[in-house]
Amino acid sequence: MKFFNREREINEILSILEREPNLIYFIYGSINSGKTALIKQIIENKLNDEYKVFYINFRTYLISEKREFIEAIFTTKKDDFFEKIIDKSEVLNLITKGAKILTGIPIPEVEFDKLFEEKINDAFQYLNSLLLEVKKSGKQPILIFDELQMIRDVVLNGQKYLLKELFQFLVSLTKEQHLCHVFCLSSDSLFIEYVYNAGELEDRADYILVDDFDKETALKFMDFLAEEILGKKLSDEDKEIIYSYVGGKPILIINVMGKLKHKNLKEILDLMLKEEVS
Structure with a gap:
């Protein structure tokens, strides 16, 4: 089926992608307004091979603590099956020569196990180094977090620091390093407002509305x-x-x-x- 009547939103996002990464973008709108369909239409049909997309859908995970949060980000899937990665050479191949869109952040299995023993910042530093490799290969990385509201239980369980550290890291990727485009999708505007305040995102984030059709x-x-x-x-x-x-x-x-x-x-x-x- 052809995509229908989202030219304005498509053009807005494509215009962002043509520029240097500078802000975190929240794509928001009511439930079933077509946010995920929009972003998938863009990354699957509108981008050339100069981009490398890391797509993470939090809806497919039950996330209430640090371990589940890390698993959601660093678990990779292929054709809906979990994929085991043996070594760093395989990771480098995936991020420089593999498919344009990766579901999750690729990491060798032995390194993945270490993430649960270390500080959350170590996980982010691994991701930062991986994105630098993507950039070095001549591709522009894009990081997409879909169904962002699914991580709200992390906050409710007293681990608010994870949320703040995540978004401070995303600010580093965009506003400071200009390394990676970042999009966060959610139907929960109240949670987005909470994230904006908790993550100290003033002048560091912007919003794109995907509303129901008139x-x-x-x-x-x-x-x-x-x-x-x-x-x-x-x-x-x-x-x-x-x-x-x-x-x-x-x-x-x-x-x-x-x-x-x-x-x-x-x-x-x-x-x-x-x-x-x-």
């Missing part, structure tokens, strides 16, 4: 999907009914349109309403 765009999206998925047009009445149920949330509109291949609209929307109430 009504006009949502109706156009339905027209687009009807042609793509169903091979036909929807009536204005059906589009109005869908919008009254799901609003401008792209993923919910996609779900409805996908189900219309096999079910009638009333059945789909009644089931969605029951699931929401239960």
Whole structure:
């Protein structure tokens, strides 16, 4: 399926990537507004091989303490399977010659085990040296933390220092060294505000809003999907009914349109309403 109507946000992020790294960027918006889809569209389809992306999705981990926090950052996956890395030469190959997008930060298994015995800053220094190697190879590193709010339990469990040290390190990567672009995605604007204050990010961070579609765009999206998925047009009445149920949330509109291949609209929307109430 083609990507739909995020040209403004795409162009804004591409413009940031063309410049020297200088700020941490928070990409925020309501749940299911399309933040992850947007960043994946950019890194998978809009960037050339001059970039090396390190993508970390905190949603795939239960994070409530230092060990889990480190595991989430330094565990690498390939095709949804955990990947064991034997030595530093393998790491260097991954970051200089391997795929454009890496899920997690590659680290030899023996070094990974040491991280839990050392200070958190030692883990960040390893990451810093790895990003320097990427830069030395002629590529521009990009670090992406998706579902940032999933690390809030680290703070609730009395380890607030981890959050502060993480963002002070990210400030070093951007504002001080101009080494790496950093993007943090979250639907929790209150947690972003907390991070901004706890991490002392004044003049060191900026925000990119990825909002739900307005009504006009949502109706156009339905027209687009009807042609793509169903091979036909929807009536204005059906589009109005869908919008009254799901609003401008792209993923919910996609779900409805996908189900219309096999079910009638009333059945789909009644089931969605029951699931929401239960």
